[in-house]
Amino acid sequence: xxxxxxxxxxxxxxxxxxxxxxxxxxxxxxxxxxxxxxxxxxxxxxxxxxxxxxxxxxxxxxxxxxxxxxxxxxxxxxxxxxxxxxxxxxxxxxxxxxxxxxxxxxxxxxxxxxxxxxxxxxxxxxxxxxxxxxxxxxxxxxxxxxxxxxxxxxxxxxxxxxxxxxxxxxxxxxxxxxxxxxxxxxxxxxxxxxxxxxxxxxxxxxxxxxxxxxxxxxxxxxxxxxxxxxxxxxxxxxxxxxxxxxxxxxxxxxxxxxxxxxxxxxxxxxxxxxxxxxxxxxxxxxxxxxxxxxxxxxxxxxxxxxxxxxxxxxxxxxxxxxxxxxxxxxxxxxxxxxxxxxxxxxxxxxxxxxxxxxxxxxxxxxxxxxxxxxxxxxxxxxxxxxxxxxxxxxxxxxxxxxxxxxxxxxxxxxxxxxxxxxxxxxxxxxxxxxxxxxxxxxxxxxxxxxxxxxxxxxxxxxxxxxxxxxxxxxxxxxxxxxxxxxxxxxxxxxxxxxxxxxxxxxxxxxxxxxxxxxxxxxxxxxxxxxxxxxxxxxxxxxxxxxxxxxxxxxxxxxxxxxxxxxxxxxxxxxxxxxxxxxxxxxxxxxxxxxxxxxxxxxxxxxxxxxxxxxxxxxxxxxxxxxxxxxxxxxxxxxxxxxxxxxxxxxxxxxxxxxxxxxxxxxxxxxxxxxxxxxxxxxxxxxxxxxxxxxxxxxxxxxxxxxxxxxxxxxxxxxxxxxxxxxxxxxxxxxxxxxxxxxxxxxxxxxxxxxxxxxxxxxxxxxxxxxxxxxxxxxxxxxxxxxxxxxxxxxxxxxxx
Numbered sequence: 001x002x003x004x005x006x007x008x009x010x011x012x013x014x015x016x017x018x019x020x021x022x023x024x025x026x027x028x029x030x031x032x033x034x035x036x037x038x039x040x041x042x043x044x045x046x047x048x049x050x051x052x053x054x055x056x057x058x059x060x061x062x063x064x065x066x067x068x069x070x071x072x073x074x075x076x077x078x079x080x081x082x083x084x085x086x087x088x089x090x091x092x093x094x095x096x097x098x099x100x101x102x103x104x105x106x107x108x109x110x111x112x113x114x115x116x117x118x119x120x121x122x123x124x125x126x127x128x129x130x131x132x133x134x135x136x137x138x139x140x141x142x143x144x145x146x147x148x149x150x151x152x153x154x155x156x157x158x159x160x161x162x163x164x165x166x167x168x169x170x171x172x173x174x175x176x177x178x179x180x181x182x183x184x185x186x187x188x189x190x191x192x193x194x195x196x197x198x199x200x201x202x203x204x205x206x207x208x209x210x211x212x213x214x215x216x217x218x219x220x221x222x223x224x225x226x227x228x229x230x231x232x233x234x235x236x237x238x239x240x241x242x243x244x245x246x247x248x249x250x251x252x253x254x255x256x257x258x259x260x261x262x263x264x265x266x267x268x269x270x271x272x273x274x275x276x277x278x279x280x281x282x283x284x285x286x287x288x289x290x291x292x293x294x295x296x297x298x299x300x301x302x303x304x305x306x307x308x309x310x311x312x313x314x315x316x317x318x319x320x321x322x323x324x325x326x327x328x329x330x331x332x333x334x335x336x337x338x339x340x341x342x343x344x345x346x347x348x349x350x351x352x353x354x355x356x357x358x359x360x361x362x363x364x365x366x367x368x369x370x371x372x373x374x375x376x377x378x379x380x381x382x383x384x385x386x387x388x389x390x391x392x393x394x395x396x397x398x399x400x401x402x403x404x405x406x407x408x409x410x411x412x413x414x415x416x417x418x419x420x421x422x423x424x425x426x427x428x429x430x431x432x433x434x435x436x437x438x439x440x441x442x443x444x445x446x447x448x449x450x451x452x453x454x455x456x457x458x459x460x461x462x463x464x465x466x467x468x469x470x471x472x473x474x475x476x477x478x479x480x481x482x483x484x485x486x487x488x489x490x491x492x493x494x495x496x497x498x499x500x501x502x503x504x505x506x507x508x509x510x511x512x513x514x515x516x517x518x519x520x521x522x523x524x525x526x527x528x529x530x531x532x533x534x535x536x537x538x539x540x541x542x543x544x545x546x547x548x549x550x551x552x553x554x555x556x557x558x559x560x561x562x563x564x565x566x567x568x569x570x571x572x573x574x575x576x577x578x579x580x581x582x583x584x585x586x587x588x589x590x591x592x593x594x595x596x597x598x599x600x601x602x603x604x605x606x607x608x609x610x611x612x613x614x615x616x617x618x619x620x621x622x623x624x625x626x627x628x629x630x631x632x633x634x635x636x637x638x639x640x641x642x643x644x645x646x647x648x649x650x651x652x653x654x655x656x657x658x659x660x661x662x663x664x665x666x667x668x669x670x671x672x673x674x675x676x677x678x679x680x681x682x683x684x685x686x687x688x689x690x691x692x693x694x695x696x697x698x699x700x701x702x703x704x705x706x707x708x709x710x711x712x713x714x715x716x717x718x719x720x721x722x723x724x725x726x727x728x729x730x731x732x733x734x735x736x737x738x739x740x741x742x743x744x745x746x747x748x749x750x751x752x753x754x755x756x757x758x759x760x761x762x763x764x765x766x767x768x769x770x771x772x773x774x775x776x777x778x779x780x781x782x783x784x785x786x787x788x789x790x791x792x793x794x795x796x797x798x799x800x
Contacts, residue, residue: 002618002786007625007753007775008793010638010688025071027129034120040134041109041116047136048107051216058185059178063104064090064165064218069097070132075671075761081127085112090165091221092671094389094492101137101165101221139215144224145383152208159191159350162214163222163394164200166669172200175219186210191351194359198397198668203353226350227381227395227445246322248272254557255326255372256307256550257365259358260300260379261346262293262331264527267301269535273308273323275369279331280357296335297346298527302539303378304329305525307547307554311502312536313523325554328372330361333379346379355398366406373557373565376550377412377446378543384445385486392491392668393445396452400666403451407663409565410452411550413542414497415444415486426483427508430475431583434487435600443486443496450666450673450731453553453569454496456606457482457503457545458579459520474507474520479579481604482506485542488603492673494730495722497606499576501548504540552612559616566772567628570661573734574624574774575615578608591721591736598722607734620784625775630768633676633759636695638688640750641775644788648747652781654739658682658720658753662731662771665762675762676769679728680735681709682718683752684745691752708756718751 027033048063055061067082072095079089086106093099106112119125144161152158164172172195179202180190188206195201203226206214214220245268255275265274279293295301304327305312315321332354333346348354365372377399384393399410421440425433434441447454459476476483483506490496505520521538529535549572556568563571578601580587589601618624631637647654664674683691694710707724709717720735727733745751757769779785 004618004624004626005786005790005793007627007639007641007773009627009629010640010692010752024073024126024129026126030123030128031120033128034116037131037134038113038116041113044134044136045107045109048218051218052107055178055182058182059175061217062167062171062175062219063107063109064137065102065104066135066137067100067102067131068133068135069093069100069130071130072097073127073130078127078130081125085115087112090167091391091669094391094671094673098389103165103167137218139212142215142220142222144222145385146225147223149383150225152211154208157205157207159203159205159226160211161222161224161226161353162202162204162220164202164219165221166198166200167219176200176202179217179219183210186213192353192356194353194355196398196401198401198666199355199394201353201355201394203351205351224383227348227354227383244320245269245272246320249323249326252371252561253325254374254554254561255328255365255369256374256376256547256554257328257330257362257372258300258304258307258376258547259330259332259361260295260303261297261333261335262295262300263304263327263329264295264301265329267305267525267527267529267535269321269525270301270304270308270327273325273327275326275328276365277329277331278361278364280361293329293331295331295527297333297344299333299346299378299543300329300331301527302524302537303376303543303547306522306544307376307550310548310551312525316523316536324558325551326369326371328365328369330365332357332361355395358395358398359402362402362406362408366408373408374550374553375408375410376547377410377452378546380413380415380444380446382415382418382444385439385442386444386448386488386490386496387439387442390491392673393448395446396449396491397666397668399446399449400451403449403565404663404665407565409553409569410449411546411553412447412449412452412454413546414447414454414456414488416484416541416543417441417486422484426506427475430483431481431585431604434481434485434604435585441487443488443490447486448491448494448496450491450494451663453498453549453572453732454488454490454606455542455546455549456487456497456500456604457485457540457542458500458605458609459505460502460522474505475583476505477581479581479609480583482540482542484540485545485604488606489599490730492729493726495602495606495727495732496730498573498732499549499607500605500609501545503542503545506540549610552610552615555612556615564628564770564772566661566663566770567626567774569732570626570659570772570774571615571624572610573607573661573732574657574659574776575611576606576608577611578605590738592738593721595721595723595726599726602722602726618786620786621779621782623777623786623789625777625789626773628770628772630770631678631755631757633757633762633765633767633769635757637755638691639753639755639773639775640688641753641777641789642750642792643745643747643777644783644785644792645747646783646788647777647779647785648742648745650779650781650783651742652779654743654780655736655776655778656682656718656720656751657734657736657776659774659776660733660755660771662769664731664769667761670761672760674731675760677728677758677760678731678733678769678771679708679724679756679758680733680773681713681724681754681756682720682735682737683713683716683754684718685749686713686716686752687749688752691754695754695756708758
């Protein structure tokens, strides 16, 4: 199979000129507004003074409150405006307008009150126009979903997670010391704490008597019960005998770290490929022993088998199991048993933070094993759903920090809909409940991670397990979304999940009294292979979709060991296609539709199901051009390629797609989660010099520019879908153009691809943003696109 082609860069990077920002809407009743807000700030100060006395023996409280904005504003401009009045922003609204969390350096609020009074009398301090109200933060807003559902009972003592507003280090440190003393004085204890640049988390053990006092502390952002694993355990079995196994993988083969319930490394189909297995021990309990990394639940063994072999059913059919990658296992969950039902399930330790275990484990593996390039996470917090204006979750933020620091790829399952919710809607309302805006069906923490490849589930070929007397069926056919899969979009509208993979189905009997059939399940390794004398069992869930993608990611690294994580992810996404077999409401949507209708498809399927062979190499009708590069803030790169005449004139369906993947710095306490935004535009029937000249002219815009494209070039743009505004919300971007007829493209002129960076809160002029690009050109007719495109590139390079 031929290698992918290099995407040519037009020599010379240049910067775009930026115009002035947008205008602020004024206010007519300044004097009335001023009087009301001076009163509000007085109330906030009086309440603060009371708390200052109440907690003086423990710590010096911080004056934190909300500022509600009525319109979007440039974050840096408004932050400086407040700083001049001795107010700091510690967490702006994710949407720009809305509520901003602020902290007063001046506890008397003298300066801001004085300026408000001046604003009421004169046309000064115009930025007050965007403020609607100053308000305290109500305690009820700090209560997490699990604690709302299950509040502490009288006399109950429980472990809780507390998130602290991420103040600057010295102020935060003083508060944490005093808060610890306060908890001890109330007969509680802080059992764990975790701090990064974006996070400050505590695990505490307290009783109901002090929870109200804690909720009233201004420094507290959120309090909730600890997360519980959100995974499925199906232990039905199916036999297999007579197969061949390969040798151990090569020493330098890619390793996948499996963070789960551990593995049973002596399973006959795992033992040759286990590079290391560790237990992530707890600080204060013996629920996980450092010298006992074995899987006592079964889930981790099933996940590891799929990560190692991909499609286990195919291996069985081929009677061949040949490990090509290494498995590194970390046990981060332990076995618990429901005393009433006897059900075995996995649990996290209530006294410690999962974030601690995750960071320590991942850094250990990447330090000890340089070939560890992929981490699979098939669990999450089912109570943390990405819905509405939810802030980015803490575990997802940690994954983004680690992915950026370590250049690794996280593959995360999107999550499963809770069975208590599923029974109310499946099969009767399938697939409408996935398309509608239902909170219970949304992706969970950490599937919202910007850097992670999030994986949803689709159904595979299925059939009832030989029970002929009862009619079994499912409305979820092959390649339809699995009934249980959680859907996007992600944080701030990011396209999530990015990919889907087979994760099983639910086959139900016509008679409700009959048991659910296993014919829709996936085949997985059996953790009870000794006692049941069977190497395989079955199960379903997005837990098993994710490791299949992780398997392909690792194999891609085996093929391209020098490629960055950006380029590996770009190849995966470039190879992906949304299956044509889809439910009624979704089957007529395609990538030429508007984003409004396309989003129903994207939030379920993402960019589709990957094709490993297409990710590895091009063929005659399917050509990939790729590159990796760096770009300055507010810089522009221009790439180009030529379409052969045969692509334009030969009848048949055609496709041009562009994938951009980059790895920006992230900040959880900024409006813009990413410090850099990137986007791309594809132009036809023009030349590179014209595109460059157009971009070099000033583009009048605000900092919230939605599309960076010169007016002169708009009529020459090939409009890719999803559109710029949708795809640039994330760092994994793909735009597609489908042609069923001959496109209006002049063959003698190049297609010009403009890559544009837009600095947000990053201001370092020397900063260079890494990125990867993959362009795909595809035609359904049997024509030799590959050699014609390669020849044109070589000829143009020689001419230059």
